[in-house]
Amino acid sequence: MKVFYVSTEYGSQQIVEYDITCPHCLKPMPHADQTIIHAHIAQESEQLELIYHCPRSVCDKTHIAIFEWEDKIGYLFSHTTPAQNIRVEFDREIQEISSEFSNIFNQAVISEQLGLNHICGMGYRKSLEFLIKDYAAFKNPSVAEIIREHKSQLGQVIQSYIQHEAIKETAKRAAWLGNDETHYTRKWIDKDINDLKALINLTVQWIKLDLMTLRYTSEMR
Numbered sequence: 001m002k003v004f005y006v007s008t009e010y011g012s013q014q015i016v017e018y019d020i021t022c023p024h025c026l027k028p029m030p031h032a033d034q035t036i037i038h039a040h041i042a043q044e045s046e047q048l049e050l051i052y053h054c055p056r057s058v059c060d061k062t063h064i065a066i067f068e069w070e071d072k073i074g075y076l077f078s079h080t081t082p083a084q085n086i087r088v089e090f091d092r093e094i095q096e097i098s099s100e101f102s103n104i105f106n107q108a109v110i111s112e113q114l115g116l117n118h119i120c121g122m123g124y125r126k127s128l129e130f131l132i133k134d135y136a137a138f139k140n141p142s143v144a145e146i147i148r149e150h151k152s153q154l155g156q157v158i159q160s161y162i163q164h165e166a167i168k169e170t171a172k173r174a175a176w177l178g179n180d181e182t183h184y185t186r187k188w189i190d191k192d193i194n195d196l197k198a199l200i201n202l203t204v205q206w207i208k209l210d211l212m213t214l215r216y217t218s219e220m221r
């Protein structure tokens, strides 16, 4: 077991060595005097808090690492605050037809990480609506305006403007679960947010396959 020491208002404290990444840029963070800018023991919780400053000039942000005391061992790493900002990256084909889908989806991811379980499901539902409407508008350019209209309901758009069977069937089910996230009572009681995410992901993959097939068949006639 490797340890290192930091000085606090209660003297030097032993910390069990751990791997830590900056929650902003997701790069590894060295344990050094230059990166640990303050160490503090919170009286109430008795947790040790280390304020880290990311040395990378492109990041240059701070975060707090929280530690719990373990008898005969020392302080053990618990978590960082803010939580790790993990962004889900979507393939180029998806970004090109719907840049907003990725933004909304990632806002839902952040709200889920913050434990906002009533909100994140609605966010995933909204991301699905953007993805489906943008894809349907791309495939049916002559009626793109109608598809994107406020009064065009997601279910109707899937039914009327998605011709690809697998996309239609997965998107339809994602929409069903998405609607459950916005209503007072659930219709699909044995399904949850993970099923919704899985169905959105499946829809994304089918759309990507369709777009890639289109691209290669038009490039290589």
Ligand SMILES: [Zn+2]
Binding pocket: 022, 023, 024, 025, 026, 027, 054, 055, 056, 059, 060, 061
């Ligand atoms: Zn950083």
